[in-house]
Amino acid sequence: MILFILLTSILSIQAKSCASTPITCESILYRDLCQSVEDYNYNSLCEWDDYSYKCQKVSPAKLPCNQFLNEYTCKQKSYKCFWEGQQTSIFSESSQQENTEGNCVDLTCQSFNNRFSCRSFADISCDWQNDDCIQVTKCEDFKTIKGCIKSRLNQKCAAIVDGKVVQQQKRLAPDDLNLQCLIEDCKHRIKMSDCNFVNGVQCFWRNNKCSKCSDYDTYDSCIKNQGQCFWNMNQCQNIECQQLSNPIMCNLKKGQCIWNQLKYKCELNSEKLDEHCYQEYLSTQNKALQIDIMILMIVIMIY
Incomplete structure (x- = not known):
């Protein structure tokens, strides 16, 4: 009995030491604030429901891409979809809504067919390797500076070239550089x-x-x-x-x-x-x- 009481006390103290009351999507009342909530890798955590006028958590289980029948809903309402077909002005919501000349398909790293378009999206990290855009799941597997810096992994990555940290805003050609992509640590912030x-x-x-x-x-x-x-x-x-x-x-x-x-x-x-x-x-x-x-x-x- 004494053992149980003492052990329970220790566990209780340890658990309480990191207690907090974080903000939830549902507690946010304004659309702009709702849409601005992001995680470390700039993935949206909340979304605004235009029908209920409420903020809600982004659901990873969205409708299948082929259920979106125009360019606007494919790009704006979906999670990992790509409009394959006629592309209209990104500044015109009405023209995107009217555009049905194409299909909404699943976006993958392979959807990007050159080095310049190859990029990470949603919670998927992509990198250009061996003339192909591939998915990467660990920092150390990136071969380009762009892929390393713009990763969408749970942990941020840091690009190290010749022992020096490459800053986020730098855009260097990675072909002939001695790149190390590491899990970012405090020492990598310069x-x-x-x-x-x-x-x-x-x-x-x-x-x-x-x-x-x-x-x-x-x-x-x-x-x-x-x-x-x-x-x-x-x-x-x-x-x-x-x-x-x-x-x-x-x-x-x-x-x-x-x-x-x-x-x-x-x-x-x-x-x-x-x-x-x-x-x-x-x-x-x-x-x-x-x-x-x-x-x-x-x-x-x-x-």
Whole structure:
């Protein structure tokens, strides 16, 4: 019975440490805001229903492409469809609605027949390789800078050429370059303004470079990180919002935390969807849980 109570307490504490109330599509009242909600890879998460005048979550299970009978519904209402046939002006909604000269077909990477048109779309990542546009599922499998930078994977990728990070806006021919496409890390952000959250990990700017807490392996180096990190169990870890006791320290973590003036405490910022339970903290949290359980078992065996 004692074992059950103690173990339940530990699990409860661990679970509550990353609780938040994220915004849902249904809670958004305005069309423009609804249509602007995107994930890390710029995929739309919400869509506006013109019939109910409500915002709703994008459904991956849309109607089959061949059910859309004009160019407008094929391009605007579908998820992964392509209008094969006569193309009208992209600026004229009425002409697209009147255009039935063609068919709405499933869009695939193979739908793009040259290097310049080959691009990622929806949640599909495409890359030009061996004179063909193919689907890629891992960062390390990209062979072009364009494919690497514009990937639509769950994790963002970073293009490294001759040891240097290629910025998002650069367009370099990839044929004769030494390209490495890696899962993006804080260290790949080369501007202070871009040093915030990368693939769910909190970053901060120190010594003219973008870092994260786990980059520092000594107590002294860990605690000097602008109040972002703390030393725990011989690891440099992220500080949770509720551990910050004043507004100045809370505001240093403004991407993740927000200061509640009424309650006079630091809380999770529920308006930021992807910045609460980020990977680096969760991995250390799981390790801490394992250690807590081991200590608990030892105490029980002693008694």
